[in-house]
Amino acid sequence: MTAEQIIFLIVGAVTLISGLMVVTVRNLIHAALWLVATLFGVAILYTLLNASFLAVVQVVVYIGAIAILFIFAVMLTRRQSAETGASVNTNWWMGALMAVLTFAGLAYLLQSWSGFSKQASAIPSGFDAINQLGDALTSPAGFVLPFEVASVLLLAALVGAVYLAFTKK
Amino acid sequence: MNEWLYIGLFFIVGLIIPVGAIGVAWILGPKKPNPIKQSTYECGIEPVGEGWVQFKAQYYIFALVFLVFDVETVFLFPWAVKLGQLGMFAVVEGIVFILVLIAGLVYTWRKGMLEWV
Amino acid sequence: MNFWNDPLKVAADWLTGILVGWGMNDVFAHVLVVFVGIFVLILILMVIDILLVWIERKVVARFQDRIGPNRLGPFGLIQPFADIIKLLIKEDTTPDGADKVVYNLAPMLSMMSVLILWAVVPLAPVMLGVDLNTGLLFVIAAGSIGTLSIIMAGWSSNNKFSTIGAFRQVAMMISFEVPMLAVMLIPTIFAGSMGMNAIIQSQDIWFFWLSPLAALIFLIAAIAELGRSPFDLSEGESELVAGFNVEYSGMKFGMFYAGELLHAFTFGGFWGILFFGGYRFFGLEQVSPIFGILIILTKALIGYWVIMWVKYTMMRIRIDQMLAFNWKFLTPVAFALVMVTALMNALLRGADSWLYITGMFLSNVIVGWVSLEIVRSIGKKEREKVEGLKPIAEAHH
Incomplete structure (x- = not known):
């Protein structure tokens, strides 16, 4: 190891x-x-x-x-000084079972995947990830549209939050 | 060797020093607790109720607005790094990005959400 | 490569040689040497920190027309060491109902969040610390841990004053993080990198001359981030006793106090790095790294002095004024400045350097002037509104 x-x-x-x-x-x-x-x-x-x-x-x-x-x-x-409710309900075993099954299924599927045994390819010296990211976010061939849409998404989040808080007031 | 290993060592040493200082103080200092000494300090008046007080919703609003702007500015950093080598297209793109968020700020402002009272 | 040109490497090689000579693993010896180096650096920082207590007390005394500590040692230099001994032998009280683990963890995290900042501070051309290509964001990330430590301290003390103080402080810190992040984009645009060393290397002309407004906004945001006057509303003595650290005593209080001073000094240093050329000073840093260290420390001290100057001159503002100032003035101005800088940078890229510098400087002046004019006209309107109202006594006639 x-x-x-x-x-x-x-x-x-x-x-x-x-x-x-x-x-x-x-x-x-x-x-x-x-x-x-x-x-x-x-x-x-x-x-x-x-x-x-x-x-x-x-x-x-x-x-x-x-x-x-x-x-x-x-x-x-x-403050709810002592939150007394039970932290799990009677169906807890079902959730646990689902979690275990999902994990087992994923483990089974990934068993044959070659990525586990492969060595990660070394990053070439002089490789600047941020430069690459900047390129990807700004070049027309890259992710310009998602970049702009992200700002609209953030705007929507802000407007939504303000709206919710405003109606409560 | 990963440069983050050095940062990790910095974290560790940065914790050891204050832990050491507080530890030495704990060894050297007297320990004579009594109920009056242990009571919380509220300007000499007997503490009333618990330390937990309910806060204004305004704190939450400001944290929300901050969150949006924080994420936005973090997005802009790769853009700023690359800006020197890119043409007008990238500049306009970034300006549009900022303007959309300024619109959000203006909306919040006009709705009166940036007022403290 | 001799000691004069690269003292750090010589010392490290010497120590590694000894350790390997004892039959230690190469990699392990390297890590151990780095560990020792970091330990020594942080110890030196702590000594500087102790001296900062003296500097702060001496300077505030001068501002208030007093002499300051002058009894112990020459010029009272021994005073801070006496303070440390006093802090060490004080009883350390924990209030009733405090959340013990969180209460004890908070001062340690607070100090740590300041100390780790020095991981990315380049001291000299050959002493870069960790030259992270996300250096600027690392500073903000370390600040987040500091913010968290304040909320932990305030909440776990089980005291209304400290909780309110902590919340005010945190609301302020997160608010001013936005303009700080925004103006950090400007040196990034000029240097084409977020790394501290790249920013210093590209400052053939100080970025202060390219963007004085950004330097000013950075300073204001840094003062707010530090919670110093005029933004020290978390510790309004008349209302909140001492803010988030009311219940702390002894060395735990000392950690908050020392952390605050070192934080101010560190941000003075960052101000020097981002806008005043860091360790560079007319090529003197090339002579020997020792000069580089002296230059960066001097710049940090000057920045620290400016922060103190503001602290002891300005009065405290209210939380609503503080938030309005940030969200309605500083944030829009910072983003406008980023947009203008990006635009000017693209327009003037091919031009002569004198044209570039003049253009940048003038665009900053114009942005600052326009925003001040807007604020002035709004203020005028507000005053007219107030003046338009008749006094109550007359209105009843």
Whole structure:
């Protein structure tokens, strides 16, 4: 096992455990903080893939904005000091079964995939991922339309959020 | 060797130093807790209720607007990196992108969502 | 390659040689040497941080027509070390009902979020730290962790004042992140890279001269990000005691305090890197990296001094004023500036460098002037509206 694989396994385990904690802890702020840990774990996984831009964006957007948004949303509510409801309902075994089956199915399908045994091709020196991304986002042959549509999508999200908040007022 | 390994080491050392400082303080400092000392400080008045207070919805609105602009600006960074080598087309494209979002800001503004009260 | 030209590499090679000589694995020895290097760098930063306490106290004293610490050692230089000893032997109280884990984690994360910024700071041409090609966004990402630590501190203290203080501070930090990100696009456009070193390398002429307005907006956003006056409304003493860190005492409070000072110093450094050429100063940095380090530290200190100057001159503004200033003025201006800069950059690319610089400078001046005129006319209208209202006593006649 290489050092990278060991780091991957540790980070992956921490990410999964934090993800589990998000849905099981009672305290909503704690859930939000565990979510931060999960998202941070994902960012580390991106760095292992040499996707630095994605890793940094993951931290900036998800931890810097979305986690803060969640915490603000939680603080908007009145405190439910002891949330007493059961965290699972009687159908929990069905969900668990589905999860296990899905995992088994995916594992079976991917078993024959050659990607597992293949070494990732080394990134040529001087390769600048951000440059490539900038090219892809701006050249007419690339993703100009999705780039512009993304801004319209963001506009729609903003207008929708404002509309919802406005009608409640 | 991945450059992020160095950053990872920075994270680790960056945690060790404050943990060490606080640890030393914990060893050296006296520990004589009593209920009065432990009570939360509210200007000398007995604390009333819990620390959890309900917040204005406005905080949430500002966080939402921020989220949209945050994502937008992050999108613009690859564009800005490449801008020096591209023609007018890319510039106009970026300006259209920004203008669409400025329209969102104007809408929010006109709806009165940027007012604190 | 001798010590004068590249002290870091010489020291690292020497240490690696010793470790490998002891029969250590090559890769492991390399990682260990890097670890030691980072440790030493951060220790030096902590010493600088301690001296910053002295500088801050001395400067504020001068601003307020006092002398400042002058009893311990020459010019009171020993004072901050005495402060550290005091912080170390103070009792560390935890309030009732505090969330222990989060409460203890917050000051550590706060300090860490500042220290990791130095991973991407290029100190000299041969001491680049980690030359990340997403350097600018890394700064923002580290800031996100700082934001989170403040919310953790405020919430876990179980104190109304600290929770409110934390929320105000976080609302401000996230708001001012938008204009900061926007003006960071401008050095990116000029340099064609987000990496700190590439930005410094392309500053044959300081970016300040190409975009003075961007430098100004960056400074304002940085001050807000630091939560310093006039944006220190999270710690309005008369209303919120001390903001998010009311309940912290001893070294945990010390971590927040030291973190804030070092953060201000660091942002002074980033201001120097983005707009004032970083470690470059008339080719002096080529003579020896030691000069490079001295230059960047001097620039950081000057930036820090400007931040202090603003802090001790301006009064605190209210949260509604702060948010209105950001969303209705600074953000639109920042985005307008990005658009104008992109346009001018495309138009003037082929032109002579003097034309390019003049064009850029003038376009900045025009954007600044136009936005100020708009604000002035709106302000005039607002005042007329207020003046148009008759006093209550007269209205009843």
